[in-house]
Amino acid sequence: MDTNDRPYLFWLVSIPWIGQGPIPKILNAFDSAKEAFEASDEELIKRSGSKQVKELIKYRKENNIFRKYEEFLRGGMKLSFLWDDDYPERLKNIPDPPIGLFYYGQLPENNKLSVAIIGARQCSPYGVKTARELGEELGRNDVNVISGMAFGIDGISQKAAIDAGGKSYGVLGCGADICYPESNSDLYEMLMDNGGIISTYPPGTPAVSRYFPPRNRIVSGLADAIVVVEARARSGTLITVDMALDQGRDIYAVPGRIGDELSAGCNGLIGHGARVYLSPSIFMSDLMEDHMADLEAGFTGPKTDFVKPAFDSGSDKRHRKYEGKKDKEPDIEERLLEIYRELTLFPQSAEEIDIHMKETGKESPGETGICLILMELCLEGYAVQISPGCFCRK
Amino acid sequence: MFSNILSATLQGITGRIINVETDMSNGLPMFNIVGSPGPEVKEAKDRIRAALKNNSITLPASRITVNLSPGDLKKDGTAFDLPMTIGLLTAMELIPTELTEGILFVGELSLDGEIRPVRGVLPIVQAAVANGIKECIVPADNANEGSIVPGITVRGAKNLKQVMDYLGSGDDQYLPSVYTDPLSIIEECRDTIPDFDQVKGQERAKRAAIISAAGFHSLLMTGPPGAGKSMIAKRIPGILPPLTLSESLELTTIYSVAGQMPKGKALITSRSFQSPHHSISRYALVGGGANPRPGIISLAHRSVLFLDELPEFGRDTIESLRQPLEDKKIQISRIKYSVDYPSDFLLVCAMNPCPCGYYPDRGRCRCTDTEIKHYLNKISGPILDRIDLCTELKNIEINEIRAGKGGISSAEMTEMVMKAREMQDKRFKGTRYRFNSDLKADDMDKVCVLGKKESELIESMYKKLQLSARSYHRILRVSRTIADLEGSENIQSKHILEAASFRPTLEYFKWG
Structure with missing residues (x-):
């Protein structure tokens, strides 16, 4: 497209609340955005067949779009249109792609x-x-x-x-x-x-x-x-x-x-x-x-x-069985490990761990004991205290 | 035609002896009260006139001047009704002067001559003893609280007639003296304080309560609504050691000055539980007023001050706790004078972790990080800095509620607390400290001696948990108490670890 057309295209994409709708209709009905801008109100409405065009008409009456565009350029932000080179290919392939991308x-x-x-x-x-x-x-x-x-x-x-x-x-x-x-x-x-x-x-x-x-x-x-x-x-x-x-x-x-x-x-x-x-x-x-x-x-x-990603x-x-990348257990004392195994990524209190250990028939060091071990795990960097009483794995 | 009667007023929590001088001379009939009387004192003349008339005594048509000396001390309250009446009767020569000498009078009069209770009888009687006065006549309703002071005769009067009969005859039977041995009533009645064995589960919160009571460490409990925060707080007074006589006297004095003495009680014998609503004003909390009166924090002296829903309290209100928490007393200043009220209270606070109360249970809590941050920001850092222990309560499972096992009882907990208190008493004998929580940083090294292993532990903690110097000292203080609870002279690693698990910091809430 003609670069001289850009201020007019800017006009088309500068009203957030009318959305995507009327823009392709206008661009189809006219040869260029410039032509649409210069068309009379009636002609614009008639040829585009969209009611939201009224917003655009109001906007071009109330604002000097050339000044607006210049201000925009000075602001350092960039604008890419659907047919521009830097416009992402992926977006072009979606239904109803956006005409302009500000970035x-x-x-x-x-x-x-x-x-x-x-x-x-x-x-x-x-x-x-x-x-x-x-x-x-x-x-x-x-x-x-x-x-x-x-x-x-x-x-x-x-x-x-x-x-x-x-x-x-x-x-x-x-x-x-x-x-x-x-x-x-x-x-x-x-x-x-x-x-x-x-x-x-x-x-x-x-x-x-x-x-x-x-x-x-x-x-x-x-x-x-x-x-x-x-x-x-x-x-x-x-x-x-x-x-x-x-x-x-x-x-x-x-x-x-x-x-x-x-x-x-x-x-x-x-x-x-x-x-x-x-x-x-x-x-x-x-x-x-x-x-x-x-x-x-x-x-x-x-x-x-x-660019091929560094990843091999x-x-x-590819077809390996799901082995879930077994969590490597940290190299720590057995008494710490016992509690570490109880920890999950969900916050738990010492009391909950105590109850769970008892329910599963394990020997629990008691609530206070669990707390002490949890603190040690925190210091070792294997656990984190996320609230005054709750711990989870790090 | 002149008389001088002893009375007293309150200044802070101490009594001040006042001379009530009455002069009756010829001139235009009038009744003047001078010597910085407050409005209640000025109104006394109408009460006195009516009370005398209803006892068939008419004031003579002469110029009456009553002076309250020292004259520059502002006087308020209604306690001068009785001494002024006695002064008038003496000046009218209805009572011989020598019979009123050396007797201190306080009491408010009703229009028919009944004597009504006044504030601060205990400190007034104490001041009387200190000034060598041998006898006090106080309102009958206040007689009990005056009766515990040794070395003075205290008589409780129901009405003006009794006083006149007694003074006229000098006969004991008209106005018998009362005396109660405070040691005989100090036996505390703990029945009214609920027991910890009713609290099911929540072992960690109970543990925190024990540590808190043992070392007088302030405590913050967080948790969802209904988890039992208030329930635990209410039971803490029950595990503090019983009041000693001197503590009890201090507390009685404050109650007496605040006009909060339960009717007919001689002594406050149990630790109180003050739980002000969060709409409380700062003056109601710390004390104040044109004629200052003690606030809630002074009533919580040597007891528990519980602030439920901490973030809901006004910021000003909470900030005003900073000085009392540091100095254990609050100073209220007026242009002419200032008064000190003791306020050595155990601060216990409760709050929800977020506006809805369920954080960190993200299944239920849908508060945004901003909302949570905003909520927590309502608590000022300086107050949080003064809280030693922080614990979180979770909602307990239904089977735990139904199981009926309550666990540890208040009596057992008190025993543990007493043991730790004994260690502290021994350690702090002759120092400026009473509890581990009072420890200042400079004495910390002497009291909290650490072995090599323990030093290493706390050093790594300092780095890994990103402690501040203040929270480092806080952990040491708390671990000292935990060691005391076990009767251990040395602080061991497990004590430090446990203390660290209770450390309060709002940084928890900033993960993600």
Whole structure:
């Protein structure tokens, strides 16, 4: 497209509340955005056949879009349109792709694998640990991590990926210039330098709840596979999964204990046929197996300098039986080990451990005794005291 | 036509002797009270006039001046009704002057001449003894609390007539003296305090209660609603050692000054449990007012102050506890004077870990991290710094409730506490300390001697648990008490580990 057309295209994507709807209609009806902008009100409405066009008409009357565009350019944010070179290939292939992507930093490379890690904002230590491990593994293997920069699973996995040397992309439900949630400002800064902050909404769009579900399809659209770490039975995370299914993405769910509310969503997904996430390494090998070929074959991106992840796909190990990467037991005294075995990733009090040991016919050193050992485990770095009375594995 | 009667007023928790001088002379008929009287004191003249009239005595139509000396000391309360009346009767020569000499009077009058109770009789009688006064006439309702002071004759008067009959005749039978040997009533009645054996499960919280009572360590309990936090707190006074006589006298004095003495009781003999509602104002909590009165923390002296729902208390209210926690007394200053009220209380607090109360059970708690942080931020760091022990209660299983096993009883717990107290008494004899919790950092090394192994342990703890200097000392103090509970002279590793498991820090809540 003509570069002179960009201010007019900017006009089309600068109203967050009309959504995606009328833009393709207008672009189909007119030769260029410029032509649409210069068309009379009646003609615009008639030819596009969309009611929401009225908002655009109102907007062009009330604002000088050239000045707006200039202000935007000066702001340092970038804007990529569907037909631009840097526009992610993966997104082009989803139904109804967004016309414009506002971003800071960069957009995900087409020649690298990317995985979306999503899950509950209020997560358990189990979710924290899983998200962190997976983020690290992906970061180490140079796989992009896509997520929503929210509290909990999202932010934890993204931080872990960047800390491990990888890149991560945050898709926001507000303008890319707004750090939401504010307390993730450290992650926001990290993403600027090690990945990107992406939004379909123009700068300045406030964080409003109804803008959030539509961004989920961008999260899944940018990824080759989706991992759901923790989700309740009725959860916003599951909206993302629906979108991902529409887009033909692979869904992995982290299994949890039955009865744990926070795992109900994930277990439900597995029941419906989602793939089971077993460990970072097994996931990595599955991912390589499934997507390497697609990447090389399907994408229009430069194939010659395709970056092969450092990870050894280990296809010979591919069909190994699930051995669950048996947790290596720490090298500690037997009396400590006994209590360590009782610990899980779920918070437990000394009393609960005491009761459990008695129920399973083990000899319990008593509540106080258990507490002392738990403190020792904390000092050794094998346990963590997460509240005044609760401990879990580290 | 002139008389001088002894009386007393309160300054803080001590009595101050006041001379009530009455002069009656010719001139325009009037009744003046001078010597910085407060409004209640000024109103006395109407009560006196009516009380005398109803006893068939009419005030003469002369110029009456009553002076309360020393004149620069502000006087309030109704205790001057009786001495002023006696002063008038003496000045009217209805009572011979020599018969009122050396007798201290306090009491409020009703319009028909009944004598009503007043605040602070115990400290007033004590002040009388200290000033060499041999006899006190106090309201009959307060006679018991005055009667425990040795070396003075205390008489309780029901009405003005009794006093006049006694003074007129000098006959003991009109107004018999009362004396109670405090040692005979110090025997504490613990029946009213519920027993720990009713608390099922919650062994760790009970353990924390024992440590807290043994070393007078302040305690914070967190946990979901209904887990039993208040239940445990209510039982703590029952495992503190019985009050000694001097403690009991201190407490009685405070109650007397606050006007909180139970009717007819001579002595406060059991430790109290003060549990103010979180809407309490800071002045009600620490004491104050134009004429200062002791607050809840002074009533909790040598006893338990329980703050339920700690984050709900006003920030100002909680902050005002800082000085009393440090100094064991509260100073209330006014322009002309300041008063000290003792406030050596055991602070026990309870709170939910988050607004809904179920954190860290993420199955039930759906509070966001921000909400939790916001909730915890309501507790100021400086107050948290003064809390030695922190424990978490969990909801207990139904089979535990039904099993009926209560575990350790209050009597057994008291025994353990007493043992630890004896060790502390021996250790701190002749020092400025009473309990391990009082230990200041500079004396810590002398009292908490660590072996090589133990030093290494606490060093690694310091690094790995990221302790601050303050929490390091706190762990040492608590481990000293745990060692005392076992009768161990040396602090061992297990004591340190246990103390560390009880350390309070809100950093727990910042994982993720």
